[in-house]
Amino acid sequence: MIVLPGEFIEERKGRKLGKGVYEENGKVFAKVLGLPRVTDTEVSVIPLSGAYLPNVGDRVIGVVSTVEIAGWFVDINSPYLAFLPLGEAVEEFVDTSRVDLSRYFDTGDVIFCRISKVTKSKDVQVSMRDMVSRKLYGGVLIKVTPYKVPRIIGKGGSMIQMIKQKTKCEIYVGQNGVIWIRGENKGKAIEAILTIERESHTSGLTERIERMLST
Amino acid sequence: MKKDVKLLVNGKRIDGRTPEQLRPIEMKVDTISRADGSAEVRFGNTVALASVYGPRTLHPKFLQEQESGIIRVRYNMVPFSVDERKSPGPDRRSMELSKVMRLALEPAIFLEDFPKATVDVFVDILQADGSTRVTGINAASLALVCAGVPMRDLVAACSVGKIEGTLIVDLNGIEDNNSESDMAVAMMPGREEITLLQMDGELDKQEVMKLLSFARENCRKIYELQKQTIKEKYKSE
Amino acid sequence: MQEKYVLELLENGKRIDGRRFDEYREIKVEKGMVQKAEGSALVSIGKTKVAAGVKLEVGEPFPDAPNEGILIVNAEFSPIASPDFEAGPPGEDAVELARIVDRTLRESKCIQLEKLVISPQNVFIVFVDLHIINHYGNLIDASGLAAIAALKNARIPKVEEGKIVRGEFTGSLPLVFTPVIVSVCKIGNNFLIDPELQEENVLDSRLVVGVREDDKICAMQKQGSKPLKFSDVEKMLEIAIAKSKELRKLVE
Numbered sequence: 045m046i047v048l049p050g051e052f053i054e055e056r057k058g059r060k061l062g063k064g065v066y067e068e069n070g071k072v073f074a075k076v077l078g079l080p081r082v083t084d085t086e087v088s089v090i091p092l093s094g095a096y097l098p099n100v101g102d103r104v105i106g107v108v109s110t111v112e113i114a115g116w117f118v119d120i121n122s123p124y125l126a127f128l129p130l131g132e133a134v135e136e137f138v139d140t141s142r143v144d145l146s147r148y149f150d151t152g153d154v155i156f157c158r159i160s161k162v163t164k165s166k167d168v169q170v171s172m173r174d175m176v177s178r179k180l181y182g183g184v185l186i187k188v189t190p191y192k193v194p195r196i197i198g199k200g201g202s203m204i205q206m207i208k209q210k211t212k213c214e215i216y217v218g219q220n221g222v223i224w225i226r227g228e229n230k231g232k233a234i235e236a237i238l239t240i241e242r243e244s245h246t247s248g249l250t251e252r253i254e255r256m257l258s259t
Numbered sequence: 260m261k262k263d264v265k266l267l268v269n270g271k272r273i274d275g276r277t278p279e280q281l282r283p284i285e286m287k288v289d290t291i292s293r294a295d296g297s298a299e300v301r302f303g304n305t306v307a308l309a310s311v312y313g314p315r316t317l318h319p320k321f322l323q324e325q326e327s328g329i330i331r332v333r334y335n336m337v338p339f340s341v342d343e344r345k346s347p348g349p350d351r352r353s354m355e356l357s358k359v360m361r362l363a364l365e366p367a368i369f370l371e372d373f374p375k376a377t378v379d380v381f382v383d384i385l386q387a388d389g390s391t392r393v394t395g396i397n398a399a400s401l402a403l404v405c406a407g408v409p410m411r412d413l414v415a416a417c418s419v420g421k422i423e424g425t426l427i428v429d430l431n432g433i434e435d436n437n438s439e440s441d442m443a444v445a446m447m448p449g450r451e452e453i454t455l456l457q458m459d460g461e462l463d464k465q466e467v468m469k470l471l472s473f474a475r476e477n478c479r480k481i482y483e484l485q486k487q488t489i490k491e492k493y494k495s496e
Numbered sequence: 497m498q499e500k501y502v503l504e505l506l507e508n509g510k511r512i513d514g515r516r517f518d519e520y521r522e523i524k525v526e527k528g529m530v531q532k533a534e535g536s537a538l539v540s541i542g543k544t545k546v547a548a549g550v551k552l553e554v555g556e557p558f559p560d561a562p563n564e565g566i567l568i569v570n571a572e573f574s575p576i577a578s579p580d581f582e583a584g585p586p587g588e589d590a591v592e593l594a595r596i597v598d599r600t601l602r603e604s605k606c607i608q609l610e611k612l613v614i615s616p617q618n619v620f621i622v623f624v625d626l627h628i629i630n631h632y633g634n635l636i637d638a639s640g641l642a643a644i645a646a647l648k649n650a651r652i653p654k655v656e657e658g659k660i661v662r663g664e665f666t667g668s669l670p671l672v673f674t675p676v677i678v679s680v681c682k683i684g685n686n687f688l689i690d691p692e693l694q695e696e697n698v699l700d701s702r703l704v705v706g707v708r709e710d711d712k713i714c715a716m717q718k719q720g721s722k723p724l725k726f727s728d729v730e731k732m733l734e735i736a737i738a739k740s741k742e743l744r745k746l747v748e
Contacts, residue, residue, distance in 0.1 A: 046493050048486055049367075049404055050412030050449040066369070066411070075369060075409040077489065092493060093296065094407020095314050097373070123314045123376040165325050165374045245495040351591045358588040359717075366723045442716075452723030456703070458716035459603045464733050467713050471729060 047074040047089060054082050062088025063099070078191075096122045096190045096220040098168050102159045103177075105185065105218035106170065111146045118155065121187060121220045124166045132160065132171035154180040154224060156216050180216060183226030186234055188241045190221035195244040196237055203250065207236050210257035232257060264437045266422040273433055274303070281417075281429045281477065286397070286488040288405050296406025300398040303431055304388035309398035311406040313378035328373035332361035332380045334395055340387045356392050363396050363416065363445040363455035369409040378408050389435035390418040396445050396455065401485055414454060415482040416445035419474045421460065426470060428477045440466075444474035448482040451475075502694045506683050512695070513542075517688040518735065525641065525746050527649045535650025535669065537747075539642040542692055543632035545577075548642035550650040550669070551623045554614060554660055565612025565619045569598035571626040571639065578631040593636055594626065596717050597643050597677065600706030604675035604714040607647065611670040614655055622650075622669070633692035636704055637743070640677025645747045647671055675708045676743040677715075680732040682724065687731060689739055703729065705736035709744060713737075 047053060051074045056067055064076045065088055074080065078089040098104070098120060106118035106126060115129040130138060134148055149155065156178055160171035171177070188196065197204045197217055208215050213227030225233050236253050243249055266273055276282070282303030291297035294310035301307075317323050334356040338347050349357075360382065368378070380403065382395040393416035400414040418430045420441035427434065430441055440460020446453045458467065502512050515521065521542030530536035535550030557564060571594035573581045586594070601607065601624070612620040624646065626639045647669055654664040681691050681699045691699055701720030708714055713733065718724060724732075 046490065048413065048489055049410035050447070064409075073411075075372075075411075076407050077404050077493065078407075091407050093405060095295070097314075123316050123373060125316075166376075351586070351595065354586075354588045354591045355595050358592055362719065362721055365721050447723065450723070452725060453718065453729065454723045456716060456718035456724070456729065458713065459599050461603060461605075461708070461712045461714055463712055464730070464737065467716070467733060468726075468730055471726060475726065 045080075046078060046092065047080050048077055049074055053080050053089070054087050056087065059084070060086040062086045064089030064091050090191065092191055093189065096120070097166075098122055098124060098126065098159045098162050098220070100159050100162055102219040103156065104159060104170070104220040105154060105156055105180070105216060105222040105224050106220075107185070108149045108151055108153045108155065111144070111149070111151060113145070114140055116145065116149050118157070118170060120168070120170070121218075121222050122168075124168050126159070126168040126170045128155070128157065128170050128172065132169070132173055149179065154183070154185065156180055156218070156224070180224050180226075183214070183224050184230060186223050186225070186237065188221050188223060188237065190219065192241045192244050193217060193219055193221060196223070196240050198250075203240065203253070206254065207233050207257065210254075211236075264433060266434060266437060267425060272422075272427065274431055278425050278427045281480065282431065284481070284484060286401065286484060288401050288489060288492050294402070294406070296402040296404065296408070298398045298401035298405065300394050300401065302390060302394050302429055304386055305391055305394045305431075306385040307391065307394040307398040308383045308385055309395065309402040310381045311378060311399070311402040311408065312381075313406070314373035314376040314408070315379070317375060317377040322377075323375040326374055327370040328376045328378060329370065330361060330365055330368060330378045330380060332357050332364065332382070332399070334360050334382050334384075334392065336384045336387060336391070340384050359455060359457065360392060360396055360399065364399055364403065364414055366452065366454045367400070367410045367412055367414050367447050368403070369411065372409045378403070378406075387432065389430045389432040390443070392416075393418050393443050393445065397481060397485065401488065404489060412447035412449040413482060413485050414445050415448055415478040415485060416443065416455060417474055417477040417481055418443050419470050419477065421462070421466070421470065426473050428473065440470070442470050442474060444471065444478060446475065446478050448479050498694055499698050503683070503698050506686060506688075506695070506698070509686075511688070513692060515690075517686060518739070520690045520739070520742065521692065523641070523743070523746055525645050527645055533646075534653060535646045535648070537642045537645035537649065539638045539645060541634055541638045541641075541690060543630055544634055544638050545629040546635060546638040546642045547627045547629055548639070548646040549625050549627070550646045551625070552650075552653055552660065553621045553623065554618055554655060554658060555621045556617055557613070557619045562616075563613055564609040565607075566621040567598070567602060567607060567609065567624070568621060569594050569601065569624045569626070569643070571597070571628070573628050573631070577628040581628070581631070592717075593639055596636060596704055596706070596715060597624070597626065597639055599715040600640060600675050600677055601643065601647075604673050604706065604708045604712075606644070606671055606673035606675055606708075608670040608672060614658070618658055620652065631693070633694075633696045634679060634690050637677050637679050637690065640675075640706070641743055641747060644674055644676060648674070648747060673708050674744050674747060675706050675714055676740050676747075677704060677706050678736040678739045678743065679704045680735045681720075682722070682728060682732070687728075687735055689735065703732040703736070705733060705740075707737055707740035711737050
């Protein structure tokens with residue numbers, strides 16, 4: 045049951061306000077078109093549409109847009125550009141007066157990283173200091189509506205695992221709606237992903253995708 | 260210009276409607292796939308198309324507001340939308356209406372959620388038969404919601420007026436030009452807040468308030484239609 | 497810079513220049529100061545100065561109004577008046593102001609346009625040009641007043657063989673009403689009139705009202721980025737009607 049901006053969802057009752065909602069006089073209202081989610085601890089609305097607005101902790105796929113003196117600006121498919129500081133990307137000490145950072149990441153490079161900071165005026169910082177973040181070589185990128193990402197990943201990753209297995213492709217899915225695929229059968233993988241995006245609300249989707257990938 | 264047209268005959272208006280009757284209304288969303296949100300709204304023969312792009316980065320930088328985003332609205336009449344071809348491009352009326360429409364929508368939007376960015380709203384009037392600005396606002400409001408722009412409430416708008424002493428709603432082109440008085444109202448019905456109010460005519464204060472009340476009733480009707488349209492479209496999500 | 501201070505004052509019932517909320521700054525009206533114009537007036541409200549000039553031309557009537565003269569209102573936000581005004585064609589604020597003044601004059605039927613017909617297919621075109629000279633807030637009330645003051649001292653030039661003979665006149669412009677424009681502003685929970693420059697930057701919303709001497713509302717326009725409640729509108733109309741009488745006295 046979707047909600048529209050201005051629709052009353054629930055009384056706040058001390059709960060945390062997640063994204064997509066606002067409060068007035070103890071009542072929580074929807075801020076965006078989406079699906080309401082009410083738990084004991086939080087009231088929020090998952091948006092059905094809209095530009096990707098970064099949240100700390102999100103794992104995203106970005107494309108390096110400029111090389112700076114002490115870091116890189118990264119396009120994360122958002123109205124806001126993210127910054128990857130040198131210290132969050134490279135372990136060793138780098139003498140920035142001598143070294144051109146393009147030797148680590150150059151314009152156009154694709155990275156899988158984590159949103160580490162978002163200020164009030166939406167200055168965004170990303171980090172690669174963890175085991176999962178990495179540069180992604182080769183492959184191609186496609187974009188989907190961020191809202192559909194959970195469906196593409198599936199429960200416990202089941203959907204995306206199935207696609208990876210059946211197509212023998214390497215796939216990374218960013219919460220910002222950017223997906224990276226590499227492999228000979230990437231065409232099939234992409235078709236499957238776009239089908240899920242289009243038909244996410246229909247039933248029997250998993251079976252259909254399975255059949256599509258088996259041919 | 261005025262007075263030779265009989266706008267009310269036996270209680271029926273020039274197009275057969277009763278004074279409180281709205282024209283047939285059609286609302287569709289997601290009509291323009293390139294846009295982040297879009298809608299088409301028809302009130303009788305008046306057709307407004309709206310597209311929303313954003314939030315998106317704002318260039319040049321000096322236009323950016325650090326603490327909040329901005330919305331930009333362009334109201335435009337297509338050259339073949341009217342009887343006498345309208346020269347393409349902005350004219351004074353479009354400039355004023357663009358401003359007035361922006362102020363009608365702005366209070367509904369959480370600008371602080373997208374600092375330094377912009378939400379661009381484009382409204383094209385494909386066919387004009389009176390009440391174009393309110394039709395445009397109704398379309399823009401739907402498009403904004405579909406684009407996922409954070410809002411406090413939808414904005415619903417309508418036109419009301421007075422002809423031969425009778426209050427009417429949703430003025431068509433002829434009524435627009437010949438009424439004793441006309442008023443355009445936009446509001447956030449859930450919050451009982453007025454965001455657009457323009458009036459021309461010769462009315463005393465009580466008549467103004469009566470007309471305003473009439474507008475409020477009708478804006479509520481339009482609001483319900485807007486909500487229904489979106490829910491219908493997204494019901495399978 | 498001073499916005500926070502202005503807002504604080506207002507919340508405490510005070511204004512930056514010590515005025516009451518329902519008080520206009522000092523208003524001066526000077527008529528006929530431009531001899532070349534058929535009518536002219538210079539209005540200052542506090543430090544805001546607006547000049548209005550009336551020029552008459554002859555031309556063809558509009559096809560849908562063959563028995564009427566024509567009224568055209570234009571406003572120029574001259575760069576001399578403010579560091580924020582740029583040279584060039586009128587921006588949206590100038591256009592909006594001109595259109596509000598136009599609607600007030602037109603809907604009030606203050607000019608008897610039917611008396612401005614010279615011969616079939618030849619009518620008088622009345623140009624009312626508003627020129628902002630110093631912007632210190634409340635341009636619209638000043639413009640409205642300047643426009644009607646200029647129209648009041650406007651004279652019809654002599655016409656010979658379809659052409660205007662400048663410098664010779666046959667009478668005054670046929671005016672039957674004196675509409676004026678009053679802006680009422682809402683800041684927080686307070687209503688005030690005649691916002692000066694710094695107050696304009698902090699106001700929430702504004703209702704511009706064109707009022708005729710019989711208390712009929714001829715034009716109304718909401719401005720500003722915050723919404724109004726229905727009860728606000730009623731109160732603001734009452735204030736506008738009351739204040740319009742003060743303004744009108746200055747041009748009678």
